[in-house]
Amino acid sequence: MALPVQAVPDKLITTYLHMTSPDQFRPGFVDDLDNAMVVSMKAPDVDFYRFLYRSVGEPYRWRDRLLMTDEELEAAISEPGVSVNVLYVYGTPAGYIELAKRPDATEIAYFGLRPGFNGRGLGKHLLSWGIQRAWDDGTPRLWVHTCNLDSPIALSNYLSRGFVIYDTHVEPMPLRYLY
Numbered sequence: 135m136a137l138p139v140q141a142v143p144d145k146l147i148t149t150y151l152h153m154t155s156p157d158q159f160r161p162g163f164v165d166d167l168d169n170a171m172v173v174s175m176k177a178p179d180v181d182f183y184r185f186l187y188r189s190v191g192e193p194y195r196w197r198d199r200l201l202m203t204d205e206e207l208e209a210a211i212s213e214p215g216v217s218v219n220v221l222y223v224y225g226t227p228a229g230y231i232e233l234a235k236r237p238d239a240t241e242i243a244y245f246g247l248r249p250g251f252n253g254r255g256l257g258k259h260l261l262s263w264g265i266q267r268a269w270d271d272g273t274p275r276l277w278v279h280t281c282n283l284d285s286p287i288a289l290s291n292y293l294s295r296g297f298v299i300y301d302t303h304v305e306p307m308p309l310r311y312l313y
Contacts, residue, residue, distance in 0.1 A: 142195065143282055146307050149289060151297035152239075152277040156269040158296040162258030170223045170256070172231075172263050178212040180204050186220065186230045190246035194283050197310045199244075216243070219267070221260045228256055231264035240273035246285065257287070261295055283311060 153159060175182075184207070187199045199207060211218055215235035221228045229247035233240055242264055247257050268276045278297065280288045293299075 142307060142312055144307055146281055146283065146305050146311070148279055148281040148303045148305075149299055150277065150279045150301040150303070151292050151299050152275055153265070153297055154275050158298070159262075159265055159269065160294065160296040161262045161266065162255070162291075162295060163262050164255040164259045167223075167256075167259060170221060170228070170259070172219050172221050172260065175211075175218040175220065178208050178218075180208050180211075183207065183211055183218060186218075186227060186248075187244065189248045190229055190244075193249060194246075194285060195311045196244075196283075201310070217267075219264065221247075221256060221263075223251065223256065229260055231260055233264055233268055235268070235271060235273060239275040239277055240268040240271070242268075242276070242278040245278070246288075252285075257285075257291055258294070261291055265295060 184200070187196060190196070199210075202210065210216070211232075213234075217233045217235075218230060219233070220230045227248065228251040230244070231242060232244040234243045242261075245261060245264065247260070265276060276297075278292060280292060
């Protein structure tokens, strides 16, 4: 079941959050997910990535990765330090979390669930998996940004996991999100 694309506000409000210590992390793992697992893509697959990106982001007007050529996208997802991690439920891709590790920080570049997989705790579980992976990989800082075009529960999920807001940016809505 596809979610309707949300109306576009006049302004884009982007909120930047981070964790600077693993002590801030408040996991939200769900214990009874016997038929769920996270698998890291070992080789870039542009078509599968576009499927994930589109199916997760379409209701929220995600556009950035759809505007890239195949070559640009393949370069982005195969860059050293980038991992695309797919949550499967009963063998079906339910969502993904993309981490971009750099020497000074790891970014949660993209994260979300496909329509139909919301409301079961899968989002907090997948986010917790990604946070734990970043800390286990030795990141000194973990950061993410979200905006008022993302899921209405995105910000509260980040805050519940222990992220703190360090900046907010308001700008007129970019044209790429209007259509």
